[in-house]
Amino acid sequence: MRILPVIMCGGAGTRVWPESRESLPKQFISLLGPLSTFQMAAEIVGDSAFEPPVVISNQEYRFLVAEQLKKIGREARIVLEPVRRDSGPAVAVAACLATGLGPDTVAAVLAADHVVQDRKEFIELCKRAARAAVQGYIVTLGIKPSEPATGYGYIQPGKAVTADGAVLKAEAFVEKPDAATAQKYLAGGYLWNSGNFFFRADVMQEELRKFEPQMAQAAAEALAKAKQDLEFLVLDAQAFANAPKKSIDYAVMEKTAKAAVVPAGIGWSDVGNWRAVWQLSERDEFGNSIRGQGVVMHASNVHVRSDEHLTAVVGVDDVVVVTTQDAVLVLNKAHGDNVKQLVDRLRSENRREVMEHKRSYRPWGYYQSIDSGARYQVKRIVVKPGARLSLQKHFHRAEHWIVVKGTAEVTRDNDVLLVHENESIYLPISCVHRLANPGRIDLELIEVQTGSYLGEDDIIRLQDVYNRG
Numbered sequence: 001m002r003i004l005p006v007i008m009c010g011g012a013g014t015r016v017w018p019e020s021r022e023s024l025p026k027q028f029i030s031l032l033g034p035l036s037t038f039q040m041a042a043e044i045v046g047d048s049a050f051e052p053p054v055v056i057s058n059q060e061y062r063f064l065v066a067e068q069l070k071k072i073g074r075e076a077r078i079v080l081e082p083v084r085r086d087s088g089p090a091v092a093v094a095a096c097l098a099t100g101l102g103p104d105t106v107a108a109v110l111a112a113d114h115v116v117q118d119r120k121e122f123i124e125l126c127k128r129a130a131r132a133a134v135q136g137y138i139v140t141l142g143i144k145p146s147e148p149a150t151g152y153g154y155i156q157p158g159k160a161v162t163a164d165g166a167v168l169k170a171e172a173f174v175e176k177p178d179a180a181t182a183q184k185y186l187a188g189g190y191l192w193n194s195g196n197f198f199f200r201a202d203v204m205q206e207e208l209r210k211f212e213p214q215m216a217q218a219a220a221e222a223l224a225k226a227k228q229d230l231e232f233l234v235l236d237a238q239a240f241a242n243a244p245k246k247s248i249d250y251a252v253m254e255k256t257a258k259a260a261v262v263p264a265g266i267g268w269s270d271v272g273n274w275r276a277v278w279q280l281s282e283r284d285e286f287g288n289s290i291r292g293q294g295v296v297m298h299a300s301n302v303h304v305r306s307d308e309h310l311t312a313v314v315g316v317d318d319v320v321v322v323t324t325q326d327a328v329l330v331l332n333k334a335h336g337d338n339v340k341q342l343v344d345r346l347r348s349e350n351r352r353e354v355m356e357h358k359r360s361y362r363p364w365g366y367y368q369s370i371d372s373g374a375r376y377q378v379k380r381i382v383v384k385p386g387a388r389l390s391l392q393k394h395f396h397r398a399e400h401w402i403v404v405k406g407t408a409e410v411t412r413d414n415d416v417l418l419v420h421e422n423e424s425i426y427l428p429i430s431c432v433h434r435l436a437n438p439g440r441i442d443l444e445l446i447e448v449q450t451g452s453y454l455g456e457d458d459i460i461r462l463q464d465v466y467n468r469g
Contacts, residue, residue: 092219117267142191273336388436397451
């Protein structure tokens with residue numbers, strides 16, 4: 001039995017704003033420890049039960065995926081969606097990829113932004129689900145609910161479909177209920193829908209062709225016409241855009257007669273809001289959880305997160321306070337699901353804080369905004385050893401670079417210069433330039449931009465080792 005793990009890694013995670021943003025969503029953030037939830041998933045599927053994994057993400061996150069895998073010493077085949085089409089088309093692509101190993105290959109589709117506390121039991125349940133998938137079932141893990149939660153979909157389990165009684169027929173998939181209905185589901189033995197799916201490649205393809213033929217065709221064509229770009233396999237944009245935007249639950253699971261469920265008690269959470277983060281975090285005797293620069297007095301059941309700024313909470317219970325460089329969220333834990341509505345409102349107001357942090361990651365390192373005005377902007381730039389930025393020019397701004405750590409190799413028109421610590425260089429408007437780090441330590445510099453327009457779209461790339469437009 002071959003289990004091909006496919007990690008779905010394209011969501012935005014708006015419910016844990018302001019740490020999660022469009023450019024750095026929650027699956028790439030270390031919400032519960034030193035690793036991100038994506039890195040946790042990648043480590044789990046490093047078990048010998050699994051084939052080398054596939055990661056399906058989108059163009060915007062390709063370098064984040066590659067960098068986070070590199071940091072934990074894992075490798076994966078990275079497949080990129082040119083447009084977002086929900087989970088249905090991604091699962092269709094996963095089925096096509098699994099077919100490449102053999103039509104009877106079992107694919108395990110796993111979410112990158114979930115947490116499993118009992119990893120050993122999770123792996124055993126994956127094997128159990130895979131064995132049922134070999135028999136022709138499309139299997140999901142159904143989480144034994146701990147409360148009548150309204151934030152999850154539910155599964156109605158039926159009779160056993162395997163001899164050992166460990167795999168049950170999934171009688172119905174139901175949407176997120178209201179509080180009263182959730183209480184009935186809890187009493188009726190329903191399970192939470194974890195969103196993890198196990199299926200034989202040929203079985204899923206057959207069901208997709210039956211229920212969503214356009215989706216199945218678009219996925220197959222997008223993969224057949226895919227192109228390799230560096231270490232990434234990029235699906236064909238025109239073909240993939242023809243796939244209906246639909247979740248795999250709507251596309252297949254609510255319609256198929258082959259759905260089955262494995263009840264699971266594995267300490268699972270989709271980390272869907274700040275209350276869930278607080279529940280999964282270590283807490284003191286008063287129920288308080290503090291990460292970073294936080295102080296709590298005369299309060300209980302408080303979650304504070306602040307990596308840089310001192311954040312103090314006094315005499316207020318049941319709140320979450322998240323402080324970032326450019327935004328502060330104060331939230332009653334009971335209103336955790338309202339953060340999505342908050343983000344929608346901020347997006348309608350075109351607030352930059354929805355899209356990106358002060359620190360923006362790039363394949364060569366990162367830059368961080370320090371100060372800005374009408375005709376100037378100051379940034380801190382960090383370039384990894386051996387990395388280089390694109391050969392580029394600007395039409396509206398000049399730049400001053402001051403090296404504070406390491407040595408910079410600077411191309412300026414026809415000259416290539418070395419700029420050492422405590423030295424600087426001036427780049428006039430329209431000069432062709434490139435920054436590179438030839439050393440073995442991080443290169444850090446302060447960049448001062450001056451000009452009539454300072455937007456990131458005033459970059460004309462002439463050469464780029466990362467194949468960016």
